[in-house]
Amino acid sequence: MTPAALPAHTHLGSCSPRPCRSFFFSPVLLNKRTQRQTRIAEVAALSNPNRDESSGIQGEGKMLQSPSVDSSGSTFTPLVVVELASDTKEEAIAWLLSRIRDQQQNGGAELLVEQLGPGVGAQEKENPNMFLVGAPRQRLLSGAEEVGLFKEFSDGSMRAFTSTNKHNFKDFKGDGDSFLSMAECQYIIKHELDTLRAKDETHVPGYTQFKLYPGKSIIRRLQSKGILIQMFPLHEREELKRLSFSWYKKVKLSLQPLDDIRHYYGEGLAFYFGFLEYFTFALVPMALIGIPYYLFDWEGYDKYVIFAVFNLIWCTVILELWKRGSASLAYRWGTLSRKKAFEEPRPGFHGVLGFNPVTGREEPLYPNAKRQLRIYLVSLPFVLFCLYLSLYVMMIYFLMEGWALTVHDEEPTFWTGILLFIPSIIYAVVIEVMNLIYRYAAEFLTEWENHRLESSYQNHLVLKVLVFNFFNCFASLFYIAFVMQDMVLLRQSLATLLITSQILNQFMEAFLPYWLQRRRNKKMIRKVQKIRTLEDKELPSADQVRLEADMSTYLGTFDDYLEQFLLFGYVSLFSCVYPLAAVLVVLNNITEVYSDAFKMCRVFKRPFSDPAANIGVWQLAFEAMSVIAVVTNFALIGMSPQVKAYFPDSETQLILWTVAIEHGLLAFKFILTFLIPDVPKHIQIKLARLEFESLEAFKKKKMLEASELRKVVQ
Numbered sequence: 013m014t015p016a017a018l019p020a021h022t023h024l025g026s027c028s029p030r031p032c033r034s035f036f037f038s039p040v041l042l043n044k045r046t047q048r049q050t051r052i053a054e055v056a057a058l059s060n061p062n063r064d065e066s067s068g069i070q071g072e073g074k075m076l077q078s079p080s081v082d083s084s085g086s087t088f089t090p091l092v093v094v095e096l097a098s099d100t101k102e103e104a105i106a107w108l109l110s111r112i113r114d115q116q117q118n119g120g121a122e123l124l125v126e127q128l129g130p131g132v133g134a135q136e137k138e139n140p141n142m143f144l145v146g147a148p149r150q151r152l153l154s155g156a157e158e159v160g161l162f163k164e165f166s167d168g169s170m171r172a173f174t175s176t177n178k179h180n181f182k183d184f185k186g187d188g189d190s191f192l193s194m195a196e197c198q199y200i201i202k203h204e205l206d207t208l209r210a211k212d213e214t215h216v217p218g219y220t221q222f223k224l225y226p227g228k229s230i231i232r233r234l235q236s237k238g239i240l241i242q243m244f245p246l247h248e249r250e251e252l253k254r255l256s257f258s259w260y261k262k263v264k265l266s267l268q269p270l271d272d273i274r275h276y277y278g279e280g281l282a283f284y285f286g287f288l289e290y291f292t293f294a295l296v297p298m299a300l301i302g303i304p305y306y307l308f309d310w311e312g313y314d315k316y317v318i319f320a321v322f323n324l325i326w327c328t329v330i331l332e333l334w335k336r337g338s339a340s341l342a343y344r345w346g347t348l349s350r351k352k353a354f355e356e357p358r359p360g361f362h363g364v365l366g367f368n369p370v371t372g373r374e375e376p377l378y379p380n381a382k383r384q385l386r387i388y389l390v391s392l393p394f395v396l397f398c399l400y401l402s403l404y405v406m407m408i409y410f411l412m413e414g415w416a417l418t419v420h421d422e423e424p425t426f427w428t429g430i431l432l433f434i435p436s437i438i439y440a441v442v443i444e445v446m447n448l449i450y451r452y453a454a455e456f457l458t459e460w461e462n463h464r465l466e467s468s469y470q471n472h473l474v475l476k477v478l479v480f481n482f483f484n485c486f487a488s489l490f491y492i493a494f495v496m497q498d499m500v501l502l503r504q505s506l507a508t509l510l511i512t513s514q515i516l517n518q519f520m521e522a523f524l525p526y527w528l529q530r531r532r533n534k535k536m537i538r539k540v541q542k543i544r545t546l547e548d549k550e551l552p553s554a555d556q557v558r559l560e561a562d563m564s565t566y567l568g569t570f571d572d573y574l575e576q577f578l579l580f581g582y583v584s585l586f587s588c589v590y591p592l593a594a595v596l597v598v599l600n601n602i603t604e605v606y607s608d609a610f611k612m613c614r615v616f617k618r619p620f621s622d623p624a625a626n627i628g629v630w631q632l633a634f635e636a637m638s639v640i641a642v643v644t645n646f647a648l649i650g651m652s653p654q655v656k657a658y659f660p661d662s663e664t665q666l667i668l669w670t671v672a673i674e675h676g677l678l679a680f681k682f683i684l685t686f687l688i689p690d691v692p693k694h695i696q697i698k699l700a701r702l703e704f705e706s707l708e709a710f711k712k713k714k715m716l717e718a719s720e721l722r723k724v725v726q
Contacts, residue, residue, distance in 0.1 A: 415435075
């Protein structure tokens with residue numbers, strides 16, 4: 013079999029009760045693994061002697077050799093993989109499995125879990141501590157209500173799912189077999205595992221040094237101590253094949269399948285690709301105007317005023333229209349009115365054990381004053397030092413640029429003409445390297461600040477990274493534009509920075525992942541072909557799971573949004589002096605769609621579904637950039653010879669008029685932001701109607717309860 017013939021991912025089941033194929037075993041390792049699991053089973057039986065074996069919860073330490081069936085008749089379908097360290101103590105494994113399987117009233121998650129057997133040609137170095145987690149159908153439905161999952165109601169509106177009126181939801185048929193998508197099932201299981209809390213345990217069994225506190229999240233504690241290596245959802249081969257075909261396997265001039273992306277990966281990722289698509293289309297008018305402007309007015313740098321004015325309007329309008337489009341997508345997907353879930357402490361958060369008045373539990377507490385001292389006395393000075401270092405590198409770049417110009421002016425030749433571009437290319441590469449190094453330093457510092465919530469951690473990380481990246485990427489352009497006032501050099505530097513960064517990004521995001529994936533597939537094929545028969549045309553399930561476990565972990569949309577943020581900056585700030593900037597970004601984003609889609613389907617593990625109502629803090633980042641763009645473009649307009657001609661004798665008067673009109677345009681921008689509602693009117697009406705119906709239903713319920721109470725009293 014060639015690499016191209018290898019199926020992207022073997023089908024591992026969905027939420028419907030379809031049987032899974034048997035997991036393959038190596039006779040060499042089976043005896044050792046069975047002995048180990050027997051010991052784990054004995055420990056688990058002692059740790060949970062009252063467990064109800066008739067409840068459909070699987071036996072302790074059992075390997076998945078064939079499909080198992082729960083008490084409701086549902087076939088066990090593996091949805092999530094939990095991998096523990098290979099040297100994890102047996103007591104800890106038995107305790108964790110017992111807590112996952114135990115009933116909810118006993119503090120368990122009431123999920124199904126089986127151990128993954130060894131794959132084809134298994135070796136001793138394979139990690140035996142990999143477990144597959146699933147759930148009975150009714151458990152998933154109750155979990156959907158717990159997490160506040162929105163589903164389509166019979167009248168076409170999106171409402172929070174409740175078991176009491178489950179038959180009124182559009183796709184709920186029979187016992188709800190195919191009501192939940194696989195991504196939703198996996199999100200529910202993750203939620204149940206994350207909310208699995210310690211009861212009266214004082215430490216992790218087998219690890220007296222790893223203390224546990226009542227109410228502490230077990231999974232997060234195991235993650236922070238390195239016992240739990242990873243937890244990821246499994247791919248679904250047939251769904252992935254259909255998505256791949258409609259997404260990136262055929263070149264077409266059509267919109268992305270956002271609903272299918274949301275169905276498979278969740279709203280968070282779907283919003284990123286929706287924004288990427290919208291931003292690309294929004295750039296088309298800029299590109300169409302930029303091409304003739306570039307061709308017919310190439311040397312007329314003093315005539316960029318019209319393009320700058322168009323820039324001012326464009327960067328404001330597109331963001332306001334995106335908010336409306338984002339609200340429409342969120343309403344269609346049922347996340348617009350979804351309440352934000354209560355945030356639990358991050359896995360890496362640590363502190364002194366104390367009482368939390370909000371949760372009513374004992375948990376680690378960390379003084380906010382101490383965190384603020386770390387931020388202002390360490391993190392802030394470090395960021396300022398990095399900005400100074402970036403400024404120093406920028407000055408070295410200008411020295412190199414001056415040297416290249418001197419060499420070219422002394423003896424202009426073809427090679428000295430090429431030499432003029434070398435400093436900019438080197439500087440562009442250095443910028444990318446500095447951004448990468450700073451990113452790791454920012455993550456380390458933000459982790460060291462010890463933020464309790466994931467949202468707080470992300471906000472501080474985004475702020476650190478955005479400030480440095482903005483300064484590092486655009487400082488030289490601002491210096492050339494407003495200090496040197498050299499529009500020719502500004503155009504050359506912008507073009508070089510933009511083209512070089514895009515080439516580097518395409519190499520890192522498209523070519524490199526494709527090459528790594530081909531190497532990984534060839535390695536797996538050589539392993540499987542050793543004992544594969546002619547009748548077996550697919551990878552055995554155990555090997556497929558282990559292949560997915562070795563795939564790269566998708567780290568979220570942070571870097572993707574950051575790249576689009578910088579591209580938006582290049583276009584909105586200085587494209588009036590280099591009109592082809594929008595054209596280059598359009599071409600980059602078209603390849604970005606296909607490369608990102610390929611990576612999501614073939615390179616990365618499947619990420620957990622991430623419910624989202626918008627693009628989050630990145631909306632504020634893009635809006636801040638649009639404000640800077642208004643100031644920058646109007647400053648460039650004020651520097652143009654046409655405007656300067658109206659103030660031949662007074663530069664001060666020119667500056668005052670420029671600042672006054674610029675402030676007026678900013679005021680107009682904010683008025684426009686206020687006048688264009690973020691949520692379309694028809695969606696506002698639908699949301700108001702749903703709220704009214706909910707209040708009316710609540711009143712009727714209270715009146716019915718009151719009348720029944722009166723009857724009882726009488």
